[in-house]
Amino acid sequence: MNRRDFLRFSTLSSATFFASPYLSFAATNTDRRFIFIIQRGAADGLNTVIPYADPAYAKLRGALAIDVAQATKLDGLFALHASLAETAKLYASGQALFVHAVASPYRDRSHFDGQNVLETGGIAPYQMKDGWMNRLLTLLPSTQNEAIAIASTVPMALRGKAEVTSYAPSNLPQASDDLLMRVSQLYAEDAQLHSIWAAAMDANNMAEDASAKQDPASLGKLAASFLNKTNGPRIAMIETGGWDTHTGQEGHLARQLKSLDALIATLRDGLGENWQKTTVLVATEFGRTAAANGTGGTDHGTGSAAMILGGDVKGGRVLSDWPSLNQSNLYEGRDLKPTLNLDTLIASIAAASFGVDADKVAKTLFPNNSNSKLIDGLIKT
Secondary structure (H helix, E strand, C coil): CCHHHHHHHHHHHCHHHHCCCCCCCCCCCCCCEEEEEEECCCCCHHHCEECCCCHHHHHHHHHHCCCHHHCEECCCCCEECCCCHHHHHHHHCCCEEEEEEEECCCCCCCHHHHHHHHHHCCCCCCCCCCCHHHHHHCCCCHHHCCEEEECCCCCHHHCCCCCEEEECCCCCCCCCHHHHHHHHHHHCCCHHHHHHHHHHHHHHHHCCCCCCCCCHHHHHHHHHHHHHCCCCCCEEEEEECCCCCCCCHHHHHHHHHHHHHHHHHHHHHHHHHHHHHEEEEEEECCCEECCCCCCCCCCECCCEEEEEECCCECCCEEECCCCCCCHHHCECCCECCCCEEHHHHHHHHHHHHHCCCHHHHHHHHCCCCCCCCCCCCCECC
């Protein structure tokens, strides 16, 4: 990261202390919205989208196995965790699609390395220096090359050649108008800091509530406020953490999923009519072990579950080439075996969402892993 980028990222992340919100982005040529929600920490797909009808599930999970009577049945094999109540409503209305036994090309169990592979679109950690979301921006008309990360700094998935900004709410008190004016005057003659300060003020000013809280529901509302702007961004990334559940998983996962559910619900409600032109992808760096460990949790695994949500999604189904949880079918004898490439899923969704040539999307986003046949029929239009 060069000095200019450092100053830009650090200024934007603290902008809420200095200003009331207002931001102008470049006008866009699309009404489509695309949101990537990353679950950092390796979310447990087996207790999120529960394969209740797989005979090995209850045996492997023991006390952690979820009774289907306490979940929402999706079909004859899968059920949804009860904490995802609003997400279940989206599924019932055909606006949520779940994808199971999915994973990126990464096959080890380091959070940092796994997240890097997921966000860069490489096949090995640190192989690529920019993110797949940033490369997606380069495929869109130039006036669409503006994205926003609801995070304190720009995540790896959004870093690269295309212009990106970030915004994060702060719990610090707002500065007075007098202080803002004085800082603006201080930077007015500085060729570098003036543009960075102006960008920070613009980003902050697009947010409708400078005192926005950092809970999931507030972040969903904040993201929707950006994406609803006529001249606002059309691509966003939201980071969620805390998905590592080595111990005490039952209550921990329930709280995590409830928070995710609130985030999704406020995105839906906040976007209003624009929800019908929105695609949301929820994914994690890798899954967790098929069997419970000895401390009421699960350890780092491989295959997991992803979610595709939105008013334009052909939902109401679970997409999976289910490998079963029989011991002989587990990856390395311990994990849910991936039967679907997450890169392929991402490329398929991105191409369909923006109407871009699918092969070009796959080769641009995942140049070292673009030979898989893309998936049709994920998006309505």
